Amino acid sequence: MLILQLLNTFLPVAYAILAFEYGRRLVRGGPDENPPLAAVGALAGVHLIATALRGFILDHCPCVTGPEVVSLLALSMVLVHVVLERLAGLRGTGFFVIGIAFILQFFASALSAPVQRVEVHESFRGWQSAVHVHLAILGYAGFGIAAAHGVVYLVLYGLIRGRNYGPVFQKLPSLDVLDRLLGAAIVVGLVFFTLGIISGALNVTRLERARPPWPAITAGVTWILFLALLVLRRRPAWKGRRSAWLAVGGLAVVCVGLLLSESLHRLVSG
């Protein structure tokens, strides 16, 4: 348990340090560099190990409580961002993605401290629930990345209109690129999330006991919200700033839903 307590404290601190390093490189003048991939990879590796240890020591799939899901969401966002950063040569958005990952991990760690053993329903130890949860988390990660690009969009929009042409302005990608990435992340997120909902619905039919409505409500609201955003984006007036605000607001709704609905699927203690 001690190792889990330590990792639970270490992760938000490490994310804060990494976000600080991204931020420091973003605001300083001169060459455009990201922190070394090794540092980001090492943190993601530690996060993965922490998640695996949690599952092993607590004897359940480490994505069944709200804080666990939020923590996995932070990890997924970081992994997706690393891929984007390296493959698409994207620069300047790391601070925002890692910053959001830090906020998510901070709440995940705070709400799961002290780390305690929880009882998980037998049915959630099967592969069906693992598939469902992972699909849903990939969907949430898409929405999280969309929200991160929404934040970057709003920052750059503010910098241009505020006539602030410093290093941050110089290093961020253009508004239309950010808007396209935001749209693409929502599409990817919605695909995985829809599959997650379908697999969740199939999973529910296996369960013998009655299900509380919160998870379904949270998932439904999230799905409707992002689908609506995708539909609205077909109009030029809803692209750009409005999309950015909606994506950020959408992620906030998702997080509040996940964290406040006592636990994701009331899997603990029957």
Added chain:
Amino acid sequence: MDEKDTTPERQGPEGPPEGPVSLVGLNHKTAPLPARERWSFPAEQAAALLEAMRDRGLVVLSTCNRTEIYGLGDPGSLLEAVAAHTGRTIGPDRAFFYLFDEQGAVRHLFRVAAGLDSQIVGEAQIQGQIRAALDMAQRAASIGPELRALFEHAIRVGKRARAETKIGEGTIDAGHAGILLASKVYHHPAEHPVLLIGSGKVGRLAARVFRDAGAKEFRVTSRTAERAAALAAEFGAEARPFEELDAAIAEADIVISSTASPDPIVDHARLNKICHVRGQRPLVIIDLAIPRDFAPDVARIPSVFLCNIDDLTAIVKENVRGREGEVPKVERIVEEEAEKYASLRRYRTDVEPLLESLYRESEAIQRAELDPLRDRIDPEAFSRVEAAMRSVSRKLLFLQTERVKALRDGGGLGPDEARILRRIFHPQAESDGGRP
């Protein structure tokens, strides 16, 4: 200042002399504009000076920000000689001049080539100006191998500084600043329709930058049809009547405006309607007119990104600040190259003659050993022995020469190393204090 060597040396029977380089000059940092004007050398005057002072081995680098004269011998006497040959009075202007000799002059030229001494740090034009100064000196036959090697090395330093650091990156003119700003809204601004309003000079310059960047869809409009037609011809664009300004703005994603109108030609209400027609698609307006063509409050429309000449100046200043962050790296390159150049020069002046004398001595020893044998063995055998001895001797010397060259190329041939080499291979010259 570095060690002085006041007299030109090794003057050959033909061509310019050889010896340590010195520099006299003034620039935008040391001299006000009137002084720079007094000491500027337009091309014809520079050519005449090179012709007149060929015996001093001269290169004249004269730009709007600097006049620098590189020659041989003492820099003080070089300045006096330049003044005398051009009929100028030094007088109080002496305070504006900097004088360097040997490594000081080398370092300064390398800093100039790297853009460290320019008014806008890292600007690339200076490299072309150094190349032009070298070409002019070569045409006038006023330059020897020493100065030629120095200037060619300086051009390489300039290229290295720009290749290995970001000293030359970032926009430093208003036109490119406009593109940069547009590129923060549209990733590829050249792929979006551009509208040029009015025929103001600054606006045309900015529009040229967009055209050169590959803008395909270009439209122009002006109050007078003739000007609009002229602009359309210049930019290969479609001319739109000024009465259709609203429609033209609605079709464009980027607007460059520079009319001579004393009042704004587009106000908030008018642009708001246009933006409604555009479906709130982002509109970048680069208003370069003074007084402004677009009322300042149009910036309140959410889909409008309005910038004026002050904004473009601010972007340029930011970029210059970014370049200044690279200065320490470039200074290190300059220092490294100056050491390398000193090493190369030391090799040319101190070590190469030493090696040549070693080869000569080796030949003499061979002859002394072989001559007694010449009449005692048959000619064919003698030739074989002679060839074998020569081959052994050359191979031995070749190895030593290559090691010295490796030291030179690594910038490690300092004065101490040169002295040790002299002491080992030519003790007589060392004790005489002279060269072999």
